[in-house]
Amino acid sequence: MSALRGKADIAQKLGFVATVCDDGSPNLSPKGTMVVLDDDHIMFGEIRSPNTIRNLRANPAMEINFVDPFSRTGYRFKGEARIIERGLDEFEALHTRFEPWGALAAEINCIVALRVVRALPLTSPAYDMGKTEAELRETWMAHFVAIQPNACGR
Ligand SMILES: Cc1cc2nc3c(=O)[nH]c(=O)nc-3n(C[C@H](O)[C@H](O)[C@H](O)COP(=O)(O)O)c2cc1C
Numbered sequence: 001m002s003a004l005r006g007k008a009d010i011a012q013k014l015g016f017v018a019t020v021c022d023d024g025s026p027n028l029s030p031k032g033t034m035v036v037l038d039d040d041h042i043m044f045g046e047i048r049s050p051n052t053i054r055n056l057r058a059n060p061a062m063e064i065n066f067v068d069p070f071s072r073t074g075y076r077f078k079g080e081a082r083i084i085e086r087g088l089d090e091f092e093a094l095h096t097r098f099e100p101w102g103a104l105a106a107e108i109n110c111i112v113a114l115r116v117v118r119a120l121p122l123t124s125p126a127y128d129m130g131k132t133e134a135e136l137r138e139t140w141m142a143h144f145v146a147i148q149p150n151a152c153g154r
Contacts, residue, residue, distance in 0.1 A: 015044065015064040017112075019055035019081075027051050033104070034064070035097045040116050042077060045098050045108035053110070056081050062114055065122065069144065070137045072124035079117040085110050 015034045019027045029052060033045040042064060046053055056062065062081040067074035084091050086109055094113075098105040126136060145151060 015042070015066050017044070017049075017052055018063045018065075019052050020059050020061050021051070021055055022058060027055055031064075033098060033101055033108070034066070037094070037097070037113060041113050042116065043094065043097075043111050043113040045101070045105065046083075046110045046112055047104065047107045052112070053083065056083060056112065062112075064114060067122060070140045071133050072126060072136045072140065073133075074122040076120050076122055077114060077116045077118070079115045082113050082115070083110050084113060 013034055014030055014032050016028055017031050021027050029049060031044040031049070033047070035043050037043050060080040060082065063076060063078040065074060065076045084094060091111060094111050095105065095108065098108060124131075124136070
């Protein structure tokens with residue numbers, strides 16, 4: 001399956017990772033070290049995610065959502081995760097892909113690789129109401145500019 005070819009635009013970088021706790025409740029947390037590994041795999045570096053890792057060691061089920069806050073579109077990727085421990089040759093090979101994160105890459109304890117079995121697009125219901133991408137980008141760009149700490153009036 002080429003789940004990621006041509007549609008895994010994760011340029012936003014920030015993915016929201018869902019795992020399952022042992023009581024069946026959800027665990028959701030953001031990861032900013034997302035890398036598309038190949039057509040079927042997305043990975044991130046575990047730096048400070050004890051709950052996610054604990055859950056995955058018991059149950060590899062995982063979903064990652066990416067949303068572009070300007071276009072109001074994204075993708076959701078579901079599958080099974082594999083933990084690649086620091087010290088393994090595979091870790092060392094994959095770790096080179098995190099070089100763009102500079103010093104943060106040295107803090108990666110293990111790598112989590114999701115094998116994607118289901119990939120679905122996400123769109124805001126605003127599109128159902130006739131909004132265009134250009135309109136949404138303009139609206140949300142203005143919003144994010146306005147909420148910056150140095151914005152006028154703040
Ligand atoms: C913008 C942002 C990016 C983050 N990126 C990562 C990351 O790539 N890896 C990581 O382990 N933690 C990352 N974190 C920190 C975890 O999300 C945070 O420590 C969280 O509480 C971990 O929860 P968990 O143990 O339930 O996964 C990030 C947090 C934020 C706000």
